[in-house]
Amino acid sequence: MAPEVNVVQIQKAARNAVPIAIKTYTLPRETEVYLEDVLGIFLSEFGQEHLKDRIAYCLKELSVNAKKANTKRVYFKEKELDINNARDYSEGMKHFKEETLSNIGHFLELQKQAGLYIKVVFQARGKTFTLSVKNNVEISKKEQIRVYDRIARSRAFETMEEALSTVLDDSEGAGLGIVILVLMLKKLGLDEDAFDIDTVDGETVARITIPFSDVHIENLDKLSEEVVSEINELPQFPDNIVFLQKLINDPDSEITDIARQISTDPSLTADLLKVVNSAQFMLPKRVDNIVEAVKLVGLRGLKNLLYSYGTQKILSQDQKWLWDHSYRTAFYAYSLARSFKKKKDLLDDAYVGGILHDMGKIVFAHVHPKLLDRISNFCTEREIDRDLFEDLSAGLNHAEIGGRIAEKWNFPATLVEAIRFHHEPSECDPEYRDVVETVYLANALANLENGEITFEQIDPKVLAGFHIRSEEQGNAILQRLSDAFSKDTDNRE
Template sequence: MAPVKELAVDEAKVKKAVQSGIPLTITTYTLPHEIEAYIEKVITIFLKQIEKENLKDYIVYCVQELAVNAKKANTKRVYFMERGLDLNNPKDYKDGMDSFKEDTLTNIGHYLQLQKEKGLYIKLILQIKNNIIHIEVRNNVAITKIELIRIHDKLARSRQYDNLEDALGQVLDDAEGAGLGLVILVLMLKKIGLNEDSFDISSNEKETIARVLIPMDKVLVENFEALSASIVDNVKSLPQFPENILLVQKLIGDPKAEITNIARKISMDPAITADLLKIVNSAQYMLSKKVDSIAEAVKMMGIRGIKNLLYSYGTQQVLGEESADKKALWEHSYKTAFYAFNLVKAFHKDPNVLDDVYVGGILHDMGKILFASAHPDLMDHIRQFCTQKSLPSATFENLSAGMNHADIGALIAEKWNFPEVLVNAIRYHHDPRSAPEKYRTLVDTVYLANMFCEYENGNVTFDQFDPAVLESFGITTKNQIDSLLTRFAAGFKKENKT
């Protein structure tokens, strides 16, 4: 028998996913042993990055149990189809399950091949969001009412067990995959201080989703929050925007101010004037002729547009662009902004979102740019904080590389009195489903534009996009993303020709 080939894990990709809050996805159709071993390696590296290796055995068990159940559910579908039985018919269900285990075990290769031919997958999604480890195992078949009742019955019964011995003595279910295994899963969660509420199974027309949520160690969560706040409070070089921008902002905020006065004040600052004219004359405004008058430009952009320009321009003034790292981050931000603007134009056409999404894209990575801008004394302050709080060395390294950058950027934006819409675009650009409903479209757009950039650079794959966000844009295939990206990238390149 030929030895099983081991699959190599891209540690750099796992590390980046942890630091950036990007989901890791692993998709398989038959769940062979080499994939199970690969999943365990990914989980091990993932937990090492967050100093949670002690959770490995628990998480590996949970993932393997849920993946095996998903595979059995897929096998059940092809088995019932081959026998002409209806899963939703109680009599057919009983007849099928009476022989399911024996028939499939003796000819498992046949049924696994059928699953693969029909595209029935098992997908693992692993992600850090809001200091919570999110684990999802999905398979693309809908769970039946009968199956869901049996699963919830097992979960309800699991509450009575305090240890594995009690469960083994009372729970046996040879036919269903959702028997003793799920009870053990709940017991595993209890051992790490959680309960069955941390586990859930739901279904829609396309998928069954088993989800486990594991909050990171409470002390670590509190320390991350305190560290983020401490960083913002101690950035001596970022107390407020430059005085010239504050003066223009003050004038804009005056309801009695006239457009001509605002234009005159802006014209007194050559740098702001140049940026304003550059933006107005860029491809996003699609003007038939070039605008040279600052007064005309102000009229075209409107008060809201001018305010957004000042937020963007002021941030760049404070954080600067002098180093290669910062230039790369700003380049990414400009591209995200361009892609976000074009996504709104192509899909939503909401003028309110259109007004804010460009600057939201420019500012979404403020937290990362802060670290690229940090002076040695700030970095020393962060190291000292980590030492005082007994945080692992990886905490400092992960923060420096971008972990928690969305929260840090949002805190800075709040300190600078940015409007809520921009604060939310920054805070939730990696976790759009957590954004307040009123800002969801804008946050979804900035998230998707950022993911387009990451996808373009080969840092993420199609499976790592949030399905709910893609659905809100009517995007269902990788080809649609490739087509949009080709168009957007060409437009960005054309606009930025020197």
């Protein structure tokens, strides 16, 4: 019986550019069915269900080849043959197929005992869908040459029928199946460069890279523009915030002038004092003087506080769970920046980036009903999948929407990048990578804490940048962050 598919988790992963990784040691039929179900849900999130059958073929071909490669290793070991020795290899392959097929249970058990796995990873990044199949034995040069030979042969065929009617050596995993895989990619309008196989950190990685259809991507971009253009109903920042921004940017301004202007807004004054007296500043005693508070926060920190304060004034506070998540992410981002990055300028940017990272979701949650009608008509006119439109209200593409709104409100580039790329840190401008990766990891840890993602779904490059080398270490850091956040929340109440 196939394992139950967690549809919601897969949908969230697809929307948020988070990889879904599934590992198996024996690849039973029920796991193959499960993988196809996951693929179908993943593709449906982007209106690409029509690709499922062709990509499912590629998925099965690559996963079965990975399984054969693992079987080959344990078979050669049992026969006391060296797979990298030409004579031994030739000898071993004489009876490999018939002996393993007739006693497959035995060899699969050997694979499991040896810890040889197959790992399938689904991921959407920006406008591209990537399917990777990994197994933890390195492909030999001879095997890799054989695969590329099959790819080269596939250039001679224009149809499946031509390939099937041509006799190819299919004694290896890289036989006729690879030729058909490449032809399948051609049917999708892709060339052979869409498929690659290589070794990475002790694993053989077979990867298929499929750009989403141009029409679909164009529609998503237009829809984002439509949402942002209709947000004109949202007011600009309050006048006192705009005036304060000008004061801060004026080199002739005095701290007392800025403090006096803040004091005209009781709510902003309370927010400023709340931030200064929070765990961020670790002050020995409570501060109630506005001038002293401004000095402690600094002009950069005060600027960021104003972006956060102004946004929360404009956007409704009804969605408590969204704001709770944002405050937790902000606290985690600040703590991560302070503990790992040790760059003073990064602290304020990371904190405010954490508060504002989901502003696109918040806008969707409170968008005017008339706007929803206009967006619905827009989808109908341009034949955008209805399911895609309905998913938008759950936050699909919210990072791009949030980024565009941040630009509309003239946020600084560092906050725009943190909002736009908080799910895809590798896509951001390298100048702002520190703050984007910090907000990304803080958000990922908050999502890990509430069970929305697993540790394996967190970008390993980002983890490495924070010197997190194992799941145990990551969980320990998360526990410390969670405990500190709870303590800080209790102190504020």
